Amino acid sequence: xxxxxxxxxxxxxxxxxxxxxxxxxxxxxxxxxxxxxxxxxxxxxxxxxxxxxxxxxxxxxxxxxxxxxxxxxxxxxxxxxxxxxxxxxxxxxxxxxxxxxxxxxxxxxxxxxxxxxxxxxxxxxxxxxxxxxxxxxxxxxxxxxxxxxxxxxxxxxxxxxxxxxxxxxxxxxxxxxxxxxxxxxxxxxxxxxxxxxxxxxxxxxxxxxxxxxxxxxxxxxxxxxxxxxxxxxxxxxxxxxxxxxxxxxxxxxxxxxxxxxxxxxxxxxxxxxxxxxxxxxxxxxxxxxxxxxxxxxxxxxxxxxxxxxxxxxxxxxxxxxxxxxxxxxxxxxxxxxxxxxxxxxxxxxxxxxxxxxxxxxxxxxxxxxxxxxxxxxxxxxxxxxxxxxxxxxxxxxxxxxxxxxxxxxxxxxxxxxxxxxxxxxxxxxxxxxxxxxx
Amino acid sequence: xxxxxxxxxxxxxxxxxxxxxxxxxxxxxxxxxxxxxxxxxxxxxxxxxxxxxxxxxxxxxxxxxxxxxxxxxxxxxxxxxxxxxxxxxxxxxxxxxxxxxxxxxxxxxxxxxxxxxxxxxxxxxxxxxxxxxxxxxxxxxxxxxxxxxxxxxxxxxxxxxxxxxxxxxxxxxxxxxxxxxxxxxxxxxxxxxxxxxxxxxxxxxxxxxxxxxxxxxxxxxxxxxxxxxxxxxxxxxxxxxxxxxxxxxxxxxxxxxxxxxxxxxxxx
Numbered sequence: 198x199x200x201x202x203x204x205x206x207x208x209x210x211x212x213x214x215x216x217x218x219x220x221x222x223x224x225x226x227x228x229x230x231x232x233x234x235x236x237x238x239x240x241x242x243x244x245x246x247x248x249x250x251x252x253x254x255x256x257x258x259x260x261x262x263x264x265x266x267x268x269x270x271x272x273x274x275x276x277x278x279x280x281x282x283x284x285x286x287x288x289x290x291x292x293x294x295x296x297x298x299x300x301x302x303x304x305x306x307x308x309x310x311x312x313x314x315x316x317x318x319x320x321x322x323x324x325x326x327x328x329x330x331x332x333x334x335x336x337x338x339x340x341x342x343x344x345x346x347x348x349x350x351x352x353x354x355x356x357x358x359x360x361x362x363x364x365x366x367x368x369x370x371x372x373x374x375x376x377x378x379x380x381x382x383x384x385x386x387x388x389x390x391x392x393x394x395x396x397x398x399x400x401x402x403x404x405x406x407x408x409x410x411x412x413x414x415x416x417x418x419x420x421x422x423x424x425x426x427x428x429x430x431x432x433x434x435x436x437x438x439x440x441x442x443x444x445x446x447x448x449x450x451x452x453x454x455x456x457x458x459x460x461x462x463x464x465x466x467x468x469x470x471x472x473x474x475x476x477x478x479x480x481x482x483x484x485x486x487x488x489x490x491x492x493x494x495x496x497x498x499x500x501x502x503x504x505x506x507x508x509x510x511x512x513x514x515x516x517x518x519x520x521x522x523x524x525x526x527x528x529x530x531x532x533x534x535x536x537x538x539x540x541x542x543x544x545x546x547x548x549x550x551x552x553x554x555x556x557x558x559x560x561x562x563x564x565x566x567x568x569x570x571x572x573x574x575x576x577x578x579x580x581x582x583x584x585x586x587x588x589x590x591x592x593x594x595x596x597x598x599x600x601x602x603x604x605x606x607x608x609x610x611x612x613x614x615x616x617x618x619x620x621x622x623x624x625x626x627x628x629x630x631x632x633x634x635x
Numbered sequence: 636x637x638x639x640x641x642x643x644x645x646x647x648x649x650x651x652x653x654x655x656x657x658x659x660x661x662x663x664x665x666x667x668x669x670x671x672x673x674x675x676x677x678x679x680x681x682x683x684x685x686x687x688x689x690x691x692x693x694x695x696x697x698x699x700x701x702x703x704x705x706x707x708x709x710x711x712x713x714x715x716x717x718x719x720x721x722x723x724x725x726x727x728x729x730x731x732x733x734x735x736x737x738x739x740x741x742x743x744x745x746x747x748x749x750x751x752x753x754x755x756x757x758x759x760x761x762x763x764x765x766x767x768x769x770x771x772x773x774x775x776x777x778x779x780x781x782x783x784x785x786x787x788x789x790x791x792x793x794x795x796x797x798x799x800x801x802x803x804x805x806x807x808x809x810x811x812x813x814x815x816x817x818x819x820x821x822x823x824x825x826x827x828x829x830x831x832x833x834x835x836x837x838x839x840x841x842x843x844x845x846x847x848x849x850x851x852x853x854x855x856x857x858x859x860x861x862x863x864x865x866x867x868x869x870x871x872x873x874x875x876x877x878x879x880x881x882x883x884x885x886x887x888x889x890x891x892x893x894x895x896x897x898x899x900x901x902x903x
């Protein structure tokens with residue numbers, strides 16, 4: 198906590214919302230959240246962690262040998278129906294966690310303090326009466342493989358050495374993560390998901406689910422994600438990783454015992470990434486060239502006026518707060534996961550062939566100013582599905598919020614999610630027609 | 636002689652009795668106050684001009700979505716239908732709830748798309764003219780374009796693309812040669828506003844209007860076969876035999892054509 202020079206109170210109230218940080222958040226403005234006792238909040242939540250993969254039945258990985266042991270942290274909100282067919286799996290993005298909505302009852306000033314002052318990352322969408330309605334659906338959110346929020350990752354202890362894995366952690370992929378989630382569903386006795394829904398890296402997982410387990414997904418919702426990252430997107434991640442790898446404190450990933458961790462590198466990576474989550478116009482609207490009195494960050498820069506640009510203060514703040522809650526090794530592994538994903542792999546290089554496997558109803562939502570997965574990229578899913586005559590729903594949302602829009606444009610996205618989730622399924626429509634129910 | 640030629644014709648140049656053979660015209664003439672014995676051109680001219688200036692819509696008898704039941708008669712089980720400009724998905728819902736078919740809508744209006752989603756209809760929020768290029772040859776059975784042709788920037792390119800993407804193309808459009816349109820413009824001297832063309836000149840999305848004859852001319856030029864056609868006359872749907880006795884080009888409010896290419900250059 199040495200890096201955080203501001204008071205702990207500011208710190209708690211100002212940690213970014215959502216996996217990508219909240220554009221309207223920051224220390225200047227506070228959002229109104231649904232309190233735990235609100236009718237629209239899922240209330241207090243209790244993360245569950247289980248040893249899902251044991252050495253006698255290791256998890257096969259796309260790269261490398263089967264891996265064990267693996268712990269999985271997940272949260273389950275809402276009632277599971279007696280036939281267990283009302284489950285919506287929400288797949289989180291790069292820096293997200295299993296805490297999707299509600300207030301973490303286990304958080305404390307020493308354990309995940311950033312959860313004290315704010316609800317889960319998609320609390321605007323998930324809850325009683327909200328678009329993903331926990332009165333109707335059982336919402337499951339699983340922390341991804343390689344993360345640092347409960348599921349086994351590079352910061353976990355390697356039982357063979359008694360020390361954190363660090364860079365000895367195997368390279369993990371979206372496919373591995375989905376395979377692990379499928380194992381969790383087996384463990385919970387859930388045969389079929391009513392829906393799988395996610396944005397960004399979560400959208401890749403949702404697509405992977407629909408392709409890898411076509412029989413197990415009824416509806417698939419992909420927000421702000423395309424079949425693969427563009428060269429520009431790869432480039433951003435390369436620079437982000439470079440910042441971490443070249444941090445003097447990185448120590449080849451074995452920094453867990455050090456007093457100083459590669460915080461500067463991680464903060465720089467996050468600051469860069471944060472720019473890519475916004476759009477040029479969005480930043481212009483939010484910050485412009487306005488200046489503010491220097492609050493955080495290093496002094497001694499060339500600007501001796503005691504002022505800094507608002508955008509500078511915002512990004513520095515985002516970097517600092519991220520360092521306090523994220524592990525640099527996890528960042529490396531998960532950005533690799535994002536970079537390596539290629540939706541065409543199930544079709545031997547053809548997205549159309551991969552999509553031919555899909556049996557779910559698919560909705561794709563893109564955002565007009567998204568740099569990472571621009572509308573043309575998301576549209577590839579749509580065209581590939583239509584080429585297979587598979588019905589698909591696609592919406593391009595006009596937004597200034599860039600990639601972050603899938604979290605920020607809660608009203609528009611929520612309206613679409615609610616409509617798509619409540620619309621009759623293909624099987625139901627067939628039944629109404631008097632045909633055979635599949 | 637010269638001054639006489641410039642004067643409006645005083646006697647009946649236009650035979651109101653002949654006009655009355657057109658369905659609906661008699662009601663129209665009565666509505667604008669022309670009596671059966673009042674057949675002078677200038678009187679008719681003035682009345683039509685006054686009427687079109689008043690902005691009242693005379694022909695209110697075009698039933699909404701009259702094409703849908705006809706399209707329903709076309710589809711067979713396992714057909715796939717691409718509805719371009721699907722709006723709120725009325726046709727999609729009708730087909731997918733009552734027939735064993737695959738449907739897909741495309742529309743560029745965001746609110747309409749959300750309404751489609753709420754009804755459970757698969758729909759793409761896209762500009763159809765741009766979007767058709769991305770689809771492969773012959774991936775749908777029918778491509779439907781209801782009342783949208785006249786709003787497209789490049790209607791012929793789109794029709795050709797539709798015939799590439801689908802086996803058959805179903806297209807309906809308002810007939811710009813309907814007598815009410817002809818009267819409103821030629822006698823009234825104003826841009827026609829009818830139930831099929833309900834917009835003022837300044838707010839109309841219609842940029843490429845055509846008549847039935849124009850459309851048939853195009854099919855002949857482009858080596859396209861008219862499989863089936865219907866005309867909407869006075870709110871009634873009539874079978875349209877191209878080259879038959881009735882010239883629907885003056886009586887039909889709207890027309891619906893099912894067309895295909897005479898040659899099939901596209902491999903599936």
